[in-house]
Amino acid sequence: MTKAKRQGPVTKDKGQRTAVSQPADRPRLKTLIVYFSQTGNTERVAEAIAEGLSDAGAGPIDLRPIEAVGPDEWLAYQALGLGTPVFYYHEPPNVRDWIKALVRSAEPVPVFTFNTNGGNPCNTLRRMQKFLKKKGGRVLDSFECFGYDTYPIYLKSFRRWGHPDAEDLARASAFGAAFAEKARSFLAGEAGGEADYDFVGGRLFRLSWICRKPFLDRFFPKLNLAADLCTRCGACARACPTDNILLQPDPLFLNQCIHCYLCERVCPENAIRCDWRKWTEKLNPGPATRPTEASA
Numbered sequence: 001m002t003k004a005k006r007q008g009p010v011t012k013d014k015g016q017r018t019a020v021s022q023p024a025d026r027p028r029l030k031t032l033i034v035y036f037s038q039t040g041n042t043e044r045v046a047e048a049i050a051e052g053l054s055d056a057g058a059g060p061i062d063l064r065p066i067e068a069v070g071p072d073e074w075l076a077y078q079a080l081g082l083g084t085p086v087f088y089y090h091e092p093p094n095v096r097d098w099i100k101a102l103v104r105s106a107e108p109v110p111v112f113t114f115n116t117n118g119g120n121p122c123n124t125l126r127r128m129q130k131f132l133k134k135k136g137g138r139v140l141d142s143f144e145c146f147g148y149d150t151y152p153i154y155l156k157s158f159r160r161w162g163h164p165d166a167e168d169l170a171r172a173s174a175f176g177a178a179f180a181e182k183a184r185s186f187l188a189g190e191a192g193g194e195a196d197y198d199f200v201g202g203r204l205f206r207l208s209w210i211c212r213k214p215f216l217d218r219f220f221p222k223l224n225l226a227a228d229l230c231t232r233c234g235a236c237a238r239a240c241p242t243d244n245i246l247l248q249p250d251p252l253f254l255n256q257c258i259h260c261y262l263c264e265r266v267c268p269e270n271a272i273r274c275d276w277r278k279w280t281e282k283l284n285p286g287p288a289t290r291p292t293e294a295s296a
Helices: 039-053 093-101 124-133 166-187 201-209 213-219 234-240 261-264 277-283
Strands: 010-012 029-033 061-065 077-084 109-117 137-146 245-247 251-254
Touching: 039 061, 039 077, 039 109, 039 137, 039 166, 077 093, 077 124, 077 166, 093 124, 093 137, 109 124, 109 166, 124 137, 137 166, 234 245, 234 261
Parallel strands: 010 061, 029 061, 029 077, 077 109, 109 137
Antiparallel strands: 245 251
């Protein structure tokens, strides 16, 4: 896990805990930032936002992966941040399920949401706001930026290579600082409403409606195990965000797959095979062009 670059009132599950006193002229803002990140993109944005909050005098700040946060833990905080990549024009099912499992807060809690995406987040922020409001969360603001898309059907075109970049992270830090002031105003009962998201309709909405589990289960590549290559190391099971892989002792794929295909990518022996030919040929016409580091 990458560590925050500067000292501040930020606590991470893995790494050094740092305690910093708060400026006397600013009220404390105990904040929990929860993130789902498989490649590190969304985690880096979470860290940048935490640094911005810290610079604005907020804290203490706990920065934690989504699988490490129970449904009632957010109730111990004054503010919540929730970040995710965008899968198939949606928040991933495990993120949605995490929100729906939250214990409802008796008092409104200021919330910010953020995502990394390959260019088509569609109505992700709008949906997250709706789900969080049912649990007592009030989304005051949100942050979005590109994230390098590692999805297998896009690897040929290397979409959003280099993101989040330094400019993205600087914007995320500035967002964190601005949110600290919005949350303080909200908690003080001052004017300031919830975020307002325009509905994205048309083709993108239709695609988001189509790209749900029944469609993905039927038309997207199945996970196939090359048993002669598998060493039963368990890397796939540890990486799966929904505990969909059971070791018996060979990997057994259950029915809670969210089609992230991380298991295929992390297998050190290339023992998990998926046939991507139809999709890569359809979405990536022409020769592959990988950008240089200078242009990334």
